[in-house]
Amino acid sequence: MRPLPRLHAVTDHDVLALEDFPARAAAIAAAGPAVALHARDRTGTGAQLTAVTQRLQALARPPGAAVFVNARADLALALDTQGVQLGQDDLAPTDVRRAFSARWSGWIGASVHSMDEALAAAEADFLIVGNIYPTASHPGRPGSGLTLLRDIVTLGRPVVAIGGITVERVAEVCAAGAWGVATIRALWHAPDPYRAALALLAPWAEAA
Numbered sequence: 001m002r003p004l005p006r007l008h009a010v011t012d013h014d015v016l017a018l019e020d021f022p023a024r025a026a027a028i029a030a031a032g033p034a035v036a037l038h039a040r041d042r043t044g045t046g047a048q049l050t051a052v053t054q055r056l057q058a059l060a061r062p063p064g065a066a067v068f069v070n071a072r073a074d075l076a077l078a079l080d081t082q083g084v085q086l087g088q089d090d091l092a093p094t095d096v097r098r099a100f101s102a103r104w105s106g107w108i109g110a111s112v113h114s115m116d117e118a119l120a121a122a123e124a125d126f127l128i129v130g131n132i133y134p135t136a137s138h139p140g141r142p143g144s145g146l147t148l149l150r151d152i153v154t155l156g157r158p159v160v161a162i163g164g165i166t167v168e169r170v171a172e173v174c175a176a177g178a179w180g181v182a183t184i185r186a187l188w189h190a191p192d193p194y195r196a197a198l199a200l201l202a203p204w205a206e207a208a
Contacts, residue, residue, distance in 0.1 A: 001105055002082060004126055004158050005036035005066050006180030006204045007187075007197060012137075013043045015188045016052060024193045025056060029065035031197035034204075038085060038182070040070035053079050068107070073100055083107035085128065093123040109160075113144070118152045127152060128182055131163020132173065137184060146176045153177035167199045174203035 009028045018024065028035060037060055039053040049072060056067045057079070068083035069075045073096045076084035083106045086093060093108050110121035111128045118127055129152050133143040143164055153159050158179035165173065165183040173181055181200060190196035 001107065002033070002066065004083075004107055004179065006034045007031065007201050008036045008038055008068070008128070008160055008162075008180065008182035009187045009197070010038040010070075010162070010182050010184050011040050011052070011188070012184060013041050015184060016041055016044075018188070022055065022059060024188055026059045027193040028187055028197050029056075029060040030063050030194050031065070031201060033064045033066065034201055035060075035197060036066040036068050036083065038068045038070055039081075040085070042071070046072065046075070050075055050079065053081065057081070068109070076100070076106055077104040080104070081106055083109060085109040085111065086124070087111045088113075088117065093121055093125075097123050111162075112152070115148070115151055118155060124157070126158040126160060126179065127155075128160045128162050130161060130182075132161045133164025133169065135164040137163070146172065149173070149176050149178060165200070167196065170200050171203045174207070180204065 037056045039056055053069050060067050066082035068085050069081050070085040071090045073084045073091055077100050093110050096108055108125045110124035112118045112121055129149055131143055149161055160180045160182050161173045161178045162182040165181045166186050187193055187196055
């Protein structure tokens with residue numbers, strides 16, 4: 001299994017509809033193996049998610065970026081992605097490991113919003129925790145803050161922070177013990193996605 005990427009570029013329906021989506025994906029992927037492009041669209045069909053995943057794989061291959069698929073462990077297996085990201089309404093990490101680990105060796109991630117959910121996802125390889133700050137993706141939902149992040153880090157698995165992540169906030173997230181960050185807006189809607197990716201990775205690059 002390759003090292004877990006530090007920067008997770010998560011898509012959604014609006015991102016996938018961007019006219020220059022392929023160019024933006026290629027620019028983010030150009031930051032290299034520290035990046036994972038997440039194929040995610042809760043509104044799309046399995047066929048559409050398959051097509052998106054395959055497009056991201058083609059764009060990610062030259063610089064060596066990873067591709068994760070969200071929610072669909074069957075597609076992770078079929079398309080041989082580097083990881084799958086599971087939400088609270090998806091298959092449990094335990095079930096994915098039992099069903100697929102003999103044929104697929106990618107990362108199994110779980111999205112959690114509390115310590116109880118983190119403890120329940122004991123079979124996940126890593127956790128995406130959020131939302132850390134208020135975010136447009138979940139209007140009206142307050143941020144959990146860095147305390148939850150610090151608490152979940154003590155469980156000993158890599159923790160990726162999500163929710164309101166910006167270049168200005170990423171250093172304090174790194175200092176709180178996060179393995180990395182996941183974001184939509186700060187990458188996909190940045191004027192220069194490649195430079196945004198490097199800026200979001202900077203605290204971990206400097207600590208290496």
